Structure formats: structure tokens, C-alpha cells
Amino acid sequence: MEIRNIRTFLRVAELQSFTKAAEQMGYSQAAVTVQIKQLEEELGTQLFDRIGKHIKLTEHGMQFMDHGMKVMKAAEDASTFVHKEETPAGKLRIGSIASLSMGVLPPVLLEFRTLCPQIETSIETSRLVTELLDMMRQNDVDFLYFLDRKIYSPDWIKVFERPETIIFVTYPSHPLADKEDVPIERLLEEPMILTTRGVSYCDDLEQLLAAQGLELHPFLEIGDTDVIIKLLQQKAGISFLPQYLVQEHLEAGNLAIITTDIPVIQMWSQLIYHKNKWVTPQMKIFIDLIKKYAGAEPH
Known part of the structure; x- marks a missing residue:
């Protein structure tokens, strides 16, 4: 499970838009769609309902939000624990x-x-x-x-x-x-x-x-x-x-x-x-x- 995909999921959930998430993260909309699809396949569930031009978190999507935040916290801890500068x-x-x-x-x-x-x-x-x-x-x-x-x-x-x-x-x-x-x-x-x-x-x-x-x-x-x-x-x-x-x-x-x-x-x-x-x-x-x-x- 890639950190990148989880980060993208959290941003899409926040903005409720694949397009806006792609713009903010510097990806193409197709790349965001692929990342979310990969994450859904890994989890074996659908994270977003896509109805027309609107998207909304599914029940499993809302439940995964907390897990995603924990994963991002763990990744942040891992990337910073070696940096113990006085300043x-x-x-x-x-x-x-x-x-x-x-x-x-x-x-x-x-x-x-x-x-x-x-x-x-x-x-x-x-x-x-x-x-x-x-x-x-x-x-x-x-x-x-x-x-x-x-x-x-x-x-x-x-x-x-x-x-x-x-x-x-x-x-x-x-x-x-x-x-x-x-x-x-x-x-x-x-x-x-x-x-x-x-x-x-x-x-x-x-x-x-x-x-x-x-x-x-x-x-x-x-x-x-x-x-x-x-x-x-x-x-x-x-x-x-x-x-x-x-x-x-x-x-x-x-x-x-x-x-x-x-x-x-x-x-x-x-x-x-x-x-x-x-x-x-x-x-x-x-x-x-x-x-x-x-x-x-x-x-």
C-alpha cells in the first residue's frame, strides 16, 4: 500500500473532487483516478460513490479516513525521528x-x-x-x-x-x-x-x-x-x-x-x-x- 495513494485519498476526501485534488497535488486527473483505484483494489472495497460529477465517501471510505491519518502520522514519524537537531x-x-x-x-x-x-x-x-x-x-x-x-x-x-x-x-x-x-x-x-x-x-x-x-x-x-x-x-x-x-x-x-x-x-x-x-x-x-x-x- 503506497503512502502516495493514501495521501491522494485524503486530499480527494477533503476537497470532494478528483479535479481539485489533482490541481493542488500537481497530478493529472487520470493519475489521481488511478491512485484511488489502486487503493480500492488493495482494500477490496469502494471508497467513493461517483454519481455524475459529484463524489462522496462511502461508509468504508469514511472508516478508512482514520486509518489513513494514522498511516500518514506513522510515515511522518519515520521520516523525522532521525532529525534531532538542536534547532x-x-x-x-x-x-x-x-x-x-x-x-x-x-x-x-x-x-x-x-x-x-x-x-x-x-x-x-x-x-x-x-x-x-x-x-x-x-x-x-x-x-x-x-x-x-x-x-x-x-x-x-x-x-x-x-x-x-x-x-x-x-x-x-x-x-x-x-x-x-x-x-x-x-x-x-x-x-x-x-x-x-x-x-x-x-x-x-x-x-x-x-x-x-x-x-x-x-x-x-x-x-x-x-x-x-x-x-x-x-x-x-x-x-x-x-x-x-x-x-x-x-x-x-x-x-x-x-x-x-x-x-x-x-x-x-x-x-x-x-x-x-x-x-x-x-x-x-x-x-x-x-x-x-x-x-x-x-x-
Whole structure:
């Protein structure tokens, strides 16, 4: 059973397309088809249903995903165990929520660069945790660093988690700035700038309001929290953001908090990796740095 065929299988499963997998891996579509056929013949089962132009994993295909990940991990272990340099070399691939990348990772990456100058680091961002989890399952990233409710799975190892408070925030001269126990109905009368729907803390806010028969009607939804902060500083309205993103501006007096009469919403920043992942020296260094800068609660 060739490692190449298993790697191709995992990429086709991820992209749900022979054509896209061929383009990304630098193969012809015919070569990808042959590799999958060889793997299916070796396993004695069909891994994909091919209906028209669409493909989908069969039940056996889904079961083989876990075995394929283990094989790729073993191959990675075998290719790296002899490289015991004092200075780590290779790559570090991080999947992260965009707001975490902006708020926490810059100082971590700066020190990581000093400690591991030979490491090529890449960051894949998404606003949806489900997309990040797919990246991890396909071994496209080494870590996931995300913000969500406390979640666990037997398929991954959680390195740490840290509570993150989500707050209403506005510009200092706003009539509601620094007010406490503001009725949520009053707050909803103000122009609201929110992150794009589907982000965990916005979903929780919508559910909390729905339970009271209320609805959110933001005048702007945007995935870039840096833009939201700049708009708030220009007196554009109110937003609902993780406090760590705006703490620096709060301390500088550029923004102000509004507390309301609804329960505080709390999320957790979490760092995980796949249970079958070999933890490289650079991954260990990155874990230590995240704990140092994020003040995380270890596991």
C-alpha cells in the first residue's frame, strides 16, 4: 500500500473532487483516478460513490479516513525521528479564528521566529470552527486555535483552554458608554456592527435574545474585527466582541464598555491537535509560547 495513494485519498476526501485534488497535488486527473483505484483494489472495497460529477465517501471510505491519518502520522514519524537537531527545522501549520490571530498570535509568532528561525510557519484562518476542524482531520494543519464554547472530542488532544468574556463596546462619548444594567431593548435601538453570522458568540447572543422575543438587526455585518474596531472609534455605533480584542483600546480610553441586563456570554479560546498527530519539537515550543502569552489554563 503506497503512502502516495493514501495521501491522494485524503486530499480527494477533503476537497470532494478528483479535479481539485489533482490541481493542488500537481497530478493529472487520470493519475489521481488511478491512485484511488489502486487503493480500492488493495482494500477490496469502494471508497467513493461517483454519481455524475459529484463524489462522496462511502461508509468504508469514511472508516478508512482514520486509518489513513494514522498511516500518514506513522510515515511522518519515520521520516523525522532521525532529525534531532538542536534547532527545529520544517514547518508549523496553524488553523485559527481570524480574531484570535489578530489578538493573540503576533507576539507568539515573533518569539517563535527567534526560537525557531528555520521553521516555515503558515496560518489558515476561518470564521467557522467546523471548517477548521475539517482542516485538522485532513492533516492540513498541525494545530487548531479557536474560540467557541467548551467542546471536546476523543479525536483530538486539547492542550489548554482559557475563558473569554464577550462584551458590548462603543466609543467613549456614546450616551450609553460605561453605563451598567442597560436594558437590552434600549441597546438594540442603537446602530449595531457585528461579525458575520455563524460566529459562535454572535449565535449565542441571537439565541439569548430570541428567548426574550427580541431580534438583532445590525446595520453592518463584517468578518474583519479590525475594521469593526476602527468604525467604533469613528463613532459608528456599538458592537459585541471578545474583550481581549479591545482591551488595549479600553485601557487607552479609545473605547468603552456597556453592560446590559442580560447574562454575560462567555466563550473559550482553545488549542487542540489531532490524537494521531506526532508532536514535533516546533509544536512543543509553540504550545509553551501560547501558554506564556495567553495565560491559558493547562490540561
